[in-house]
Amino acid sequence: MRYVSTRGQAPAVGFVDAVLAGLAPDGGLYVPESWPQFSKAQIAAFAGKPYHEVAATVIGAFAGDEIAPDALLEMCREAYATFSHDAVVPLVQIGPDAFIAELFHGPSLAFKDVAMQILARLYDHVLAEQGRTQTILCATSGDTGGAAVEAFRGRERVRVVALFPEGRISEVQRRFMTTAVEPNVACVGVKGTFDDCQAIVKQAFQDEVLRQAVDLSGVNSINFARIAAQVVYYFTSAVALGAPGRPVSFCVPSGNFGDAFAGYVAAQMGLSIPRIVVATNSNDILARAFEEGRYERGVVQPTISPAMDIQSASNFERLYFECVAREPVETARTFTAFAKTGSVEVPPYALTAMRGLFRGVAIGEKETATTIADTLARTGELIDPHTAVAVAALRRASDLTGPVVVLSTAHAAKFPEDVAKASGVTPSLPRGAADLAGRPERYDRLPAEADTIKAYVRAFAET
Numbered sequence: 439m440r441y442v443s444t445r446g447q448a449p450a451v452g453f454v455d456a457v458l459a460g461l462a463p464d465g466g467l468y469v470p471e472s473w474p475q476f477s478k479a480q481i482a483a484f485a486g487k488p489y490h491e492v493a494a495t496v497i498g499a500f501a502g503d504e505i506a507p508d509a510l511l512e513m514c515r516e517a518y519a520t521f522s523h524d525a526v527v528p529l530v531q532i533g534p535d536a537f538i539a540e541l542f543h544g545p546s547l548a549f550k551d552v553a554m555q556i557l558a559r560l561y562d563h564v565l566a567e568q569g570r571t572q573t574i575l576c577a578t579s580g581d582t583g584g585a586a587v588e589a590f591r592g593r594e595r596v597r598v599v600a601l602f603p604e605g606r607i608s609e610v611q612r613r614f615m616t617t618a619v620e621p622n623v624a625c626v627g628v629k630g631t632f633d634d635c636q637a638i639v640k641q642a643f644q645d646e647v648l649r650q651a652v653d654l655s656g657v658n659s660i661n662f663a664r665i666a667a668q669v670v671y672y673f674t675s676a677v678a679l680g681a682p683g684r685p686v687s688f689c690v691p692s693g694n695f696g697d698a699f700a701g702y703v704a705a706q707m708g709l710s711i712p713r714i715v716v717a718t719n720s721n722d723i724l725a726r727a728f729e730e731g732r733y734e735r736g737v738v739q740p741t742i743s744p745a746m747d748i749q750s751a752s753n754f755e756r757l758y759f760e761c762v763a764r765e766p767v768e769t770a771r772t773f774t775a776f777a778k779t780g781s782v783e784v785p786p787y788a789l790t791a792m793r794g795l796f797r798g799v800a801i802g803e804k805e806t807a808t809t810i811a812d813t814l815a816r817t818g819e820l821i822d823p824h825t826a827v828a829v830a831a832l833r834r835a836s837d838l839t840g841p842v843v844v845l846s847t848a849h850a851a852k853f854p855e856d857v858a859k860a861s862g863v864t865p866s867l868p869r870g871a872a873d874l875a876g877r878p879e880r881y882d883r884l885p886a887e888a889d890t891i892k893a894y895v896r897a898f899a900e901t
């Protein structure tokens with residue numbers, strides 16, 4: 439399987455190189471040259487299989503012959519053994535044709551664990567083969583850092599530096615990063631915003647000297663391995679509800695559009711998905727793009743679903759590329775313009791293609807809170823604010839027929855104050871994390887200055 443850049447100016451590479459690079463050198467995102475296909479019989483055969491076996495089959499279709507199937511199966515077994523639920527991603531019914539897929543049973547209680555746990559094992563495997571050591575630098579608005587620290591702590595070939603905006607993430611989110619005791623992990627509370635952290639990461643990646651010196655790598659949601667890992671639960675959820683014989687729709691709380699794009703990929707691979715509802719909070723760039731055909735950045739507004747407080751959905755470039763018939767010149771032109779002006783038009787034929795699968799719905803703060811309370815009253819399920827955005831969006835999408843799966847992306851206990859305020863019930867942490875508040879924290883504090891943080895990364899990588 440070869441991977442091409444959405445902007446067409448970088449050479450095609452194999453799976454391993456696409457994963458280790460993250461972003462393509464021309465600024466584009468890697469996508470497979472063609473989508474692997476599963477027949478109805480192959481999809482039907484997923485029924486009743488353990489999650490890690492389906493994961494090895496689906497991810498294996500993207501890795502091709504670059505990762506030995508036995509090794510991949512073992513990595514998937516280990517990755518999903520860290521989840522506290524036997525089903526890994528269980529389904530819970532919340533209405534006649536409505537289900538929640540709980541993606542939050544991993545070590546950091548957010549759906550990012552699903553991809554990060556396997557990604558860490560892929561890195562270790564590949565870097566050992568190549569005799570390399572890398573430094574992963576990531577900026578987090580809350581959940582990515584915790585998932586990355588949980589996945590990479592104690593791994594031999596990788597050091598992780600996680601930058602978070604000090605004082606702007608929840609205490610539970612912070613503690614999932616800062617209580618790791620392994621020496622290959624460093625957390626930095628930056629005196630600034632998430633955007634400052636992300637800008638510093640970008641500058642670090644553009645610094646060729648630093649990049650070479652510490653073999654810098656990124657694990658944000660543009661990494662194709664994360665998308666591949668997220669395709670898996672579309673298959674397992676749909677098959678549990680009767681696929682391939684029965685079409686199943688999805689409703690996805692969205693920010694950077696990685697999770698919802700994985701659903702598009704599952705559909706390209708042969709899964710029958712009539713509709714994917716892209717649910718956003720008041721940071722509604724995606725909802726507006728699908729409804730109005732204009733992809734236009736707004737000002738980031740803080741909400742109670744902070745992992746979706748994003749006004750530039752990186753993975754949208756992958757869908758755009760697909761919907762302009764994989765025309766790289768057009769894609770490069772559009773996203774270069776977007777970076778400059780913050781606003782681009784989706785051509786009508788591409789919008790029609792997008793709306794063949796996607797609809798966008800934006801949900802305000804009040805409705806998010808009342809949905810948490812309503813859902814508890816109606817079903818007994820205590821959902822987190824991100825999931826609530828999607829449950830509310832599903833209610834608006836009244837023209838949907840057949841079963842719909844809402845992807846539940848975080849455990850309610852990750853946002854205890856807002857959930858308690860909305861519902862009157864304080865969610866408790868699951869057993870494995872119950873002592874989180876008592877674990878000692880360890881992190882450094884630095885100003886939002888690229889040079890200071892680059893020097894910190896370099897010194898840490900050289901210890």
Ligand SMILES: *Cc1c(COP(=O)(O)O)cnc(C)c1O
Nearest residue numbers: 581692693694695696697745847
């Ligand atoms: C990251 C995240 C999202 C958004 O997922 P994208 O793939 O970026 O669209 C939604 N909910 C939670 C809890 C998250 O951590």
